[in-house]
Amino acid sequence: MTAPGDTPPEEFRKQLHELADWIADFRENIETLRVAPDDKPGAIRAQLPKQPPEEGESFEKILADVDRLIVPGMVHWSHPMFLGYFGWTSTAPGILGEIISAPLNVNAMTWRTCPAATELETVVIDWLRQWLGLPDEFGGVVYDTASVGIMHALAAAREEAAPSTRKVGLINRDLPRLRVYTSDEAHSAAEKAAITLGIGEENVRRIETDADFRTDVNRLRETIARDVRHNFKPFAVIATVGTTSSASVDPVPEIAKICREERIWLHIDGAYGGAFAMSPEYKWVSNGWEMADSIVINPHKTLFVPLDFSVLYVRDLERLRRVFTLVPEVLRGDTIEGEMNYMDYGIQLGRRFRALKAWVIWRSLGREGMVARLREQVRLANLFADWIRNDNRFELAAPVSMGVVCFRFVGPVTGIADAGPGSSNPATADRLDRLNSAIVERINASGRAYLTQTKLRGRTVMRIGLGNVLTKEEHLRKAWQIIQETASKL
Numbered sequence: 450m451t452a453p454g455d456t457p458p459e460e461f462r463k464q465l466h467e468l469a470d471w472i473a474d475f476r477e478n479i480e481t482l483r484v485a486p487d488d489k490p491g492a493i494r495a496q497l498p499k500q501p502p503e504e505g506e507s508f509e510k511i512l513a514d515v516d517r518l519i520v521p522g523m524v525h526w527s528h529p530m531f532l533g534y535f536g537w538t539s540t541a542p543g544i545l546g547e548i549i550s551a552p553l554n555v556n557a558m559t560w561r562t563c564p565a566a567t568e569l570e571t572v573v574i575d576w577l578r579q580w581l582g583l584p585d586e587f588g589g590v591v592y593d594t595a596s597v598g599i600m601h602a603l604a605a606a607r608e609e610a611a612p613s614t615r616k617v618g619l620i621n622r623d624l625p626r627l628r629v630y631t632s633d634e635a636h637s638a639a640e641k642a643a644i645t646l647g648i649g650e651e652n653v654r655r656i657e658t659d660a661d662f663r664t665d666v667n668r669l670r671e672t673i674a675r676d677v678r679h680n681f682k683p684f685a686v687i688a689t690v691g692t693t694s695s696a697s698v699d700p701v702p703e704i705a706k707i708c709r710e711e712r713i714w715l716h717i718d719g720a721y722g723g724a725f726a727m728s729p730e731y732k733w734v735s736n737g738w739e740m741a742d743s744i745v746i747n748p749h750k751t752l753f754v755p756l757d758f759s760v761l762y763v764r765d766l767e768r769l770r771r772v773f774t775l776v777p778e779v780l781r782g783d784t785i786e787g788e789m790n791y792m793d794y795g796i797q798l799g800r801r802f803r804a805l806k807a808w809v810i811w812r813s814l815g816r817e818g819m820v821a822r823l824r825e826q827v828r829l830a831n832l833f834a835d836w837i838r839n840d841n842r843f844e845l846a847a848p849v850s851m852g853v854v855c856f857r858f859v860g861p862v863t864g865i866a867d868a869g870p871g872s873s874n875p876a877t878a879d880r881l882d883r884l885n886s887a888i889v890e891r892i893n894a895s896g897r898a899y900l901t902q903t904k905l906r907g908r909t910v911m912r913i914g915l916g917n918v919l920t921k922e923e924h925l926r927k928a929w930q931i932i933q934e935t936a937s938k939l
């Protein structure tokens with residue numbers, strides 16, 4: 450009897466060829482699929498066996514079930530008519546990068562457990578730093594998501610504001626309550642981090658924004674001063690470059706000045722918008738970054754790297770290491786002093802070889818290729834904004850700064866004055882909220898396109914994100930037609 454090992458090489462080769470065709474077919478025919486399924490919750494689960502498999506099954510059978518059950522039950526984020534969130538993208542080189550990582554399957558926790566993974570991570574982090582124009586005193590680490598990056602940044606900030614928290618915690622110490630500040634348009638990852646770090650979500654102070662959804666700096670200054678008078682300890686400010694709803698950009702230089710004066714950690718959430726700094730006409734988004742303590746960038750949102758890949762930069766990375774370094778006995782032999790051990794820079798021990806897919810896609814496109822694609826997204830966003838301006842049943846709900854457009858159906862011409870986000874008639878505005886939400890729901894349920902809805906100034910607006918390399922002008926035109934038709938019907 451032969452030992453139960455792996456699939457025989459010849460059979461594996463055959464399966465790989467079959468899979469290669471499957472991937473190429475999927476990519477080529479993606480436009481023929483519904484963007485989102487029309488299943489009710491539980492419909493997919495109902496078709497899957499409840500019992501775990503007792504005996505092994507063939508790959509052919511499993512792949513057939515992917516086609517039959519999984520693909521139709523998905524929202525296809527790579528579909529050219531997917532305009533949700535930030536217009537997610539897959540690319541052929543990105544897929545190839547993911548495929549190469551699969552057989553390597555290493556654990557990049559220390560330099561020694563995989564020198565190439567560790568050194569390549571350092572290299573791609575530094576490439577991105579150069580592209581962004583960040584000073585070389587910033588070092589970085591790759592995590593899965595920006596939420597995790599923000600949590601680590603605030604952990605480092607907390608340690609500087611309340612030394613020895615790493616060792617003895619926050620409880621039963623004679624410390625003022627820590628407070629963190631961010632705008633009312635910033636991402637909820639701030640509260641998630643405060644929950645995790647024992648800061649408490651109530652100690653995330655949301656600062657009002659101005660007419661363009663940017664942090665009101667005077668309010669920020671006043672709130673910090675009031676908190677100091679009431680014996681709180683302001684310890685961090687999060688400024689956003691590219692907010693989640695409207696991609697607005699906070700006045701970072703002014704915020705940085707306050708942080709310097711008050712000796713507060715400045716974190717920049719550039720998860721979406723930070724990467725635009727690569728493009729010369731967007732250099733302005735990085736104004737003030739040299740005064741930041743940490744910055745998060747999500748190349749899986751804006752720089753074509755497949756999910757997940759988020760980079761946290763910290764000015765003097767040692768400030769982060771100090772909080773998290775810890776060598777378990779079992780790894781002592783695999784830890785070389787002086788070499789980069791990425792396990793020292795966060796709570797995660799095991800780490801996948803994420804740098805490989807970034808290296809493949811960034812080499813394939815180059816800076817020029819990426820900037821050209823970002824420019825096309827911005828061109829499409831502005832084109833869409835022009836269509837909105839030319840149809841008086843709709844209005845723009847926020848300035849268009851990057852690849853995001855927020856807009857609102859405001860009804861027939863006679864209703865406009867009374868119906869916009871600043872409407873003085875709450876009943877009309879409430880009705881329009883429901884209508885805007887219903888338009889998005891109806892379109893998403895149709896499977897023909899996919900949009901997002903959000904709230905700005907408390908009012909529901911529709912939102913599209915351009916980012917998918919497969920989304921062309923003709924797709925956007927079709928989406929605009931679907932939006933107009935759906936609005937007319939409702």
Ligand SMILES: Cc1ncc(COP(=O)(O)O)c(C=O)c1O
Nearest residue numbers: 594595596636691692693718720
């Ligand atoms: C501005 C901003 N920050 C942070 C996040 C959280 O990103 P992640 O999903 O990588 O945690 C998002 C997600 O959309 C975001 O838009």
